[in-house]
Amino acid sequence: MPSAHDFLERCDKLAVMGGTFDPIHNGHIAIASAVLQEFSPRRVLFVPGGRPPHKPGYDVTNGEHRFKMTLSAVCENPAFDVSRMEIDRKGPSYTVDTMAKLREICPPGAKIYFIIGADALMEILTWHGAEKLLGLCEFIALHRPGYDFDEKYIEDLREKYGAIIHIFEGPLLQISGTEIRKKFAEGQAVGGLLPRVAEDHARENSLYSLPAPDLSQSHFETVKLSISTLLSPRRFKHTLGTIIEAEKLAAHYGADVNKARWAALLHDCAKEFSAAKKRLLCERWCIALDEVLSAHIDITHSLLGAESARRNYQINDPEILQAIAFHTTGGANMTLLDKIILLADFIDPYREDYPPLEEMRRHAYTDMKKALRIGMEYNVQDLQARGNAIHPWTRDAMKEI
Numbered sequence: 020m021p022s023a024h025d026f027l028e029r030c031d032k033l034a035v036m037g038g039t040f041d042p043i044h045n046g047h048i049a050i051a052s053a054v055l056q057e058f059s060p061r062r063v064l065f066v067p068g069g070r071p072p073h074k075p076g077y078d079v080t081n082g083e084h085r086f087k088m089t090l091s092a093v094c095e096n097p098a099f100d101v102s103r104m105e106i107d108r109k110g111p112s113y114t115v116d117t118m119a120k121l122r123e124i125c126p127p128g129a130k131i132y133f134i135i136g137a138d139a140l141m142e143i144l145t146w147h148g149a150e151k152l153l154g155l156c157e158f159i160a161l162h163r164p165g166y167d168f169d170e171k172y173i174e175d176l177r178e179k180y181g182a183i184i185h186i187f188e189g190p191l192l193q194i195s196g197t198e199i200r201k202k203f204a205e206g207q208a209v210g211g212l213l214p215r216v217a218e219d220h221a222r223e224n225s226l227y228s229l230p231a232p233d234l235s236q237s238h239f240e241t242v243k244l245s246i247s248t249l250l251s252p253r254r255f256k257h258t259l260g261t262i263i264e265a266e267k268l269a270a271h272y273g274a275d276v277n278k279a280r281w282a283a284l285l286h287d288c289a290k291e292f293s294a295a296k297k298r299l300l301c302e303r304w305c306i307a308l309d310e311v312l313s314a315h316i317d318i319t320h321s322l323l324g325a326e327s328a329r330r331n332y333q334i335n336d337p338e339i340l341q342a343i344a345f346h347t348t349g350g351a352n353m354t355l356l357d358k359i360i361l362l363a364d365f366i367d368p369y370r371e372d373y374p375p376l377e378e379m380r381r382h383a384y385t386d387m388k389k390a391l392r393i394g395m396e397y398n399v400q401d402l403q404a405r406g407n408a409i410h411p412w413t414r415d416a417m418k419e420i
């Protein structure tokens with residue numbers, strides 16, 4: 020069975036980039052690229068560490084996530100690869116063991132570099148097995164904004180421990196994992212600091228604990244303003260009507276009124292994206308297109324709306340997002356909020372010219388299921404009459420109502 024490290028058996032010049040990569044960022048990639056140019060190793064091998072013993076006081080993200088982020092960020096460069104060696108290792112993970120192992124795998128006499136930033140180099144003597152490590156490979160040491168090289172310390176490493184250290188004036192980038200985690204946690208933009216795929220992975224998996232969404236009145240007004248400029252006047256009026264109706268329904272049925280108005284505000288935020296934009300965003304935001312969605316791309320506006328609410332308006336409340344995502348098709352196991360948004364969308368007070376409207380309004384506050392059933396049955400018949408497919412989620416919803 021081939022192993023991920025097979026290529027190393029023939030690799031006579033390797034550069035290793037160790038780190039926690041929590042997350043990998045553009046600083047790491049710039050450094051690796053510069054090393055590739057300057058030192059021409061056959062490969063730069065990124066080695067995400069296990070839970071590092073020298074990083075107390077902060078809970079390093081699960082290795083699988085760090086591995087995936089790192090791999091997806093670097094895999095398109097033919098000379099970059101990522102090793103699972105440390106994250107798969109049981110017990111504490113030490114760089115010295117990794118470098119010893121790589122020495123064993125690479126052909127005898129191979130040149131092996133360890134890429135290291137100024138901050139890490141200045142504390143290398145505190146690492147487990149530092150003396151042995153210093154003799155196992157050559158070091159490519161990079162300047163890092165905010166950290167000084169202590170010339171005396173480096174001279175000591177050279178003289179006392181025989182270390183070979185190449186000081187490399189690589190790119191100077193003021194980016195750190197710590198800063199990126201902090202920005203995520205505070206809901207600030209991180210664009211330009213790390214590769215998009217890594218950002219998406221972190222976001223999709225809420226790796227750096229998104230803050231509680233801001234559902235305040237003032238944020239509502241801000242978002243309402245941007246939705247008003249985003250949508251056509253007709254659609255914005257419908258949005259306002261849906262908010263009014265959703266608030267009333269939520270109050271009547273004992274649902275969370277504030278969540279109802281947020282879901283109503285954002286439910287159509289992606290509706291007027293062009294078909295091409297919808298298709299592209301589905302791909303980019305990993306929204307899988309089944310047959311029906313692919314044939315009728317407009318239906319995805321509810322799924323895209325939920326994703327856009329999260330990404331663009333920082334609304335990461337799962338109940339609100341689900342209500343937005345279900346508002347077109349409905350779905351299995353709909354919550355009270357899901358049904359309220361679905362119904363409010365149907366019967367918004369500004370809506371006219373919709374045949375079952377009066378009947379739906381008559382039942383809305385006495386028998387919500389009946390009101391929904393009337394609307395959904397009408398829609399299904401209408402779609403079938405026009406030869407359109409019915410989404411399976413709608414069938415699921417209809418079974419329940």
Ligand code: ATP
Nearest residue numbers: 037038039040046135136139163192194195196197
């Ligand atoms: P954290 O803030 O979580 O420590 P980090 O940005 O330092 O994250 P690490 O995974 O700890 O990233 O770093 C891996 C290696 O990359 C270390 O040798 C570190 O010194 C180096 N490094 C990271 N960012 C930079 C940078 N901007 N400039 C130079 N070296 C860097």
Ligand code: MG
Nearest residue numbers: 039138139196
């Ligand atoms: Mg660090």
